[in-house]
Amino acid sequence: MVSFLSCFGGSRQRERRILAKKEEAARNLDQLPSWTAPDNTLILQAFEWHVPADHRHWLRLKSALPEWKAIGIDQIWVPPGCKGMDPNGNGYDIYDLFDLGEFDQKGAISTKWGSRMELEEMMRQAHTLGIGVIWDAVLNHKAGAEYPEYFDAVAVDPKQRNKEISKPLEIHGWTGFDFPGRGEMYSSMKYHWQHFSGVDWDDKGKKQEIYKILGSNKDWAPDVSTENGNYDYLMFADLEHSHPEVREDLLLWGTWITESLSLSGMRLDAAKHFSTRFQKAFLEHVRERANPNFFVMGEYWTGDVSAIHDYLEEVDNQVVAYDVPLLVKFSKLSHARSPDLRGIFDGTLVKTKPEHAVTFVANHDTQVGQMMETPVASSFKLLSYALVLLRKGGYPCVFYGDLYGIRANVKDPMTPSCDGKLPILTQARKRYAYGEQEDYFDQPNCIGFVRYGNAYHPGLACVLSNDGPSKKRMFIGRQYTNCEWTDVLGYHSALVIIDKRGYGEFPVNAMSVSVWVEAAAVKRDGLQKDFNVNIYDY
Missing domain, CATH: 2.40.30.140 (Elongation Factor Tu (Ef-tu); domain 3)
Structure with a gap:
């Protein structure tokens, strides 16, 4: 009995020390750089592999832009809109970089996505709304020779x-x-x-x-x-990027398209397959001649984080890279039975180089049937997006196919991922996911974290379970004593009251996520709950 009480007392002492440490971490937040950090940004990949070849996608995007802006999206990654060898193809079969749907080549004037005039109309709308446009640049090969x-x-x-x-x-x-x-x-x-x-x-x-x-x-x-x-x-x-004529033509194209469309950035397709020296020279050229703040995402596709580090070093860390190791973890964990979530960020780019990581849950290449198929189970997608969108570090990228659903067949129903909650998560990122972060990764199947907010935005508390329903006791701050917090995802109608020590007991449903924000802040700000998922009605 004495031994049991001694162990019990020691356990309580350890718990008190841990809690004291967490409380200390929440003090003096106004002295940290995060207190006055700029607003969060968010990228939307504005296409998926099976977008219909109706040559209306630029018009579709133009119509959707105001709604995307309203849910917190301020950059869109658009498909390769240069002429491919197949006018109904997605553009990775690149034929002519200088044809943006303007010339009668390969059996059509428009690309699959639309005409150059429609592209420019979409770009003007994006600029009016303050949305940057990232172009998908295919510079590794050419197809469809005469x-x-x-x-x-x-x-x-x-x-x-x-x-x-x-x-x-x-x-x-x-x-x-x-x-x-x-x-x-x-x-x-x-x-x-x-x-x-x-x-x-x-x-x-x-x-x-x-x-x-x-x-x-x-x-x-x-x-x-x-x-x-x-x-x-x-x-x-x-x-062959070492050939001087190839090099000159591609550098010319980089400045031409950036200036013509006022692009904010590019995605370099197949970055592991062409010269890193040329990539570095290309982006330096575009930044010097066209846009000094040019944002570049390198698609260096590998699950080996050390290989991604090597790539970043070879381009002098002047680009960001896709966190493929994190996606691989999401995929593997999502298909396992109640796996341990505590090490979910181990060996990922967002943990080792957060300022250079593009975090994502899916894209056009990872869809079922595509070259880099890496499916995340539908039951795990909400958890994955919460970890990508609401935490510090990385450049999150939301997938069009998750926001609206995949349309592999024109007769198929379009079913958005995440129980349709993705637009709420993107708004939560824009309004509440700020400030220092405290993790509660202390249980295998229920983890949580707190963002303490900053000078301009309140914070949030997030709890995730990949098993049964659970609760997580987390420190919010004594300034919130007796304040009511609400689950913005709407899975819990009951409010959580913060106790006199600044803690709250935050519940989460089985295989789900709950995102908690001070109720007064949500009432003041409001959240857009209505989102038009009928994208092909535009």
């Missing part, structure tokens, strides 16, 4: 691209790009075999292989991912 050309090449092992598996041979590859519909407008550059480093089809032998093009000083770029030995080649006709 004609094939003869040149020397060597086949390489697809699993080890530095290993040659054939003798040098003459092949007939699709590398002739004249852009007859555009002519000399905007750029006089024509592309030929010497401007590329590899192809995957020999029209002479009717054979598919990965062919490295041979020539003076030609080889795979050395500063790319070392997966498969060297991962320079990805698809189509692979651009």
